[in-house]
Amino acid sequence: QQQVKQSPQSLIVQKGGISIINCAYENTAFDYFPWYQQFPGKGPALLIAIRPDVSEKKEGRFTISFNKSAKQFSLHIMDSQPGDSATYFCAAIVNTGTASKLTFGTGTRLQVTL
Amino acid sequence: DAGITQSPRHKVTETGTPVTLRCHQTENHRYMYWYRQDPGHGLRLIHYSYGVKDTDKGEVSDGYSVSRSKTEDFLLTLESATSSQTSVYFCAISNKRGSGDQPQHFGDGTRLSIL
Numbered sequence: 359q360q361q362v363k364q365s366p367q368s369l370i371v372q373k374g375g376i377s378i379i380n381c382a383y384e385n386t387a388f389d390y391f392p393w394y395q396q397f398p399g400k401g402p403a404l405l406i407a408i409r410p411d412v413s414e415k416k417e418g419r420f421t422i423s424f425n426k427s428a429k430q431f432s433l434h435i436m437d438s439q440p441g442d443s444a445t446y447f448c449a450a451i452v453n454t455g456t457a458s459k460l461t462f463g464t465g466t467r468l469q470v471t472l
Numbered sequence: 473d474a475g476i477t478q479s480p481r482h483k484v485t486e487t488g489t490p491v492t493l494r495c496h497q498t499e500n501h502r503y504m505y506w507y508r509q510d511p512g513h514g515l516r517l518i519h520y521s522y523g524v525k526d527t528d529k530g531e532v533s534d535g536y537s538v539s540r541s542k543t544e545d546f547l548l549t550l551e552s553a554t555s556s557q558t559s560v561y562f563c564a565i566s567n568k569r570g571s572g573d574q575p576q577h578f579g580d581g582t583r584l585s586i587l
Contacts, residue, residue: 364514392575401476401562401578402515447514456522457503458566459530460576462514 361385362450364463371470377435379466381448384429388450388461393422393433396445396465405446406433438470475499476579478563484585491550493582495563497543504546505564505576506530506538508557515562521546553586560584 363382371377383391392407408415408422408431415422421434435442448463475498485491495504503522507515507530517530519538527538535557537549550557560583564576 362514399580401564401580403578404575407575456526456528457505457520458576459517459520460505460515460564461531462516464512464514 361461362448362463364448364466366466367464368467369469371435371438371468373438373440373470373472375438375470377433377438377442377468377470379433379446379448379468380430381432381463382428382430383450385450385452385461386429387452389453390451390458391422391424391431392449392451392460393420394447394449394462396447402447435468438468440470440472443468443470476563476565476577478561478579478582480582481580482583484587485553486587487554488552491553491584491586493548493561493563493584495546495548495579497546497563497565499565499567499577500543501565501567502543503566503568503576504540505566506536506546506548507562507564507578508532508559509562509581510559518548518561555586558584558586 393405394402395405396402419436424431446466449460477496479494505520506518509515516532521527521540539547560581562581563579566576
């Protein structure tokens, strides 16, 4: 059972366009929502993250929108560039008695064309 | 880049053989994690460690064991490898058990093929 559902699976956007990736979660115990970017042959790298008491967070061209009541959040990449071509994972964190555990979405492969 | 080294980076082995993957960190972080990445599943937590000799199971721990005898090293062992364990394995580290201001940093992975 996928606790964090991510869509679309793949996305093609023209240079300068807006890329939008959506995620939904079920577990209300999640208390932080990061996005990771992964290039081929590399590990995921933290891109941006948001707490559930905030509706929007922006860092440069990257914005997270968060809807707590709907249990949904999304990543917007403004002015998409070919260098943004990568796989993006949404994730959710829950704190247990011993550690913080990350649950990942299934990933979105973004291709930005010229 | 966070000081995380995974070894080997690639390995091909046969069903039934034991396999050990190593994660070495130079950051002195307390928490270490092993994930596997498979198409259509994202990354899934196998085991994690919250201190030397302190480990616990993750979401997909069956068939795997771990050990941590030193802060800097976290080993993942497949006692008897099966083809279903063919995957890319990632190690991650973090410094605090915080909600998100201490994110997990990932190594570059080990690609394991079991024939």
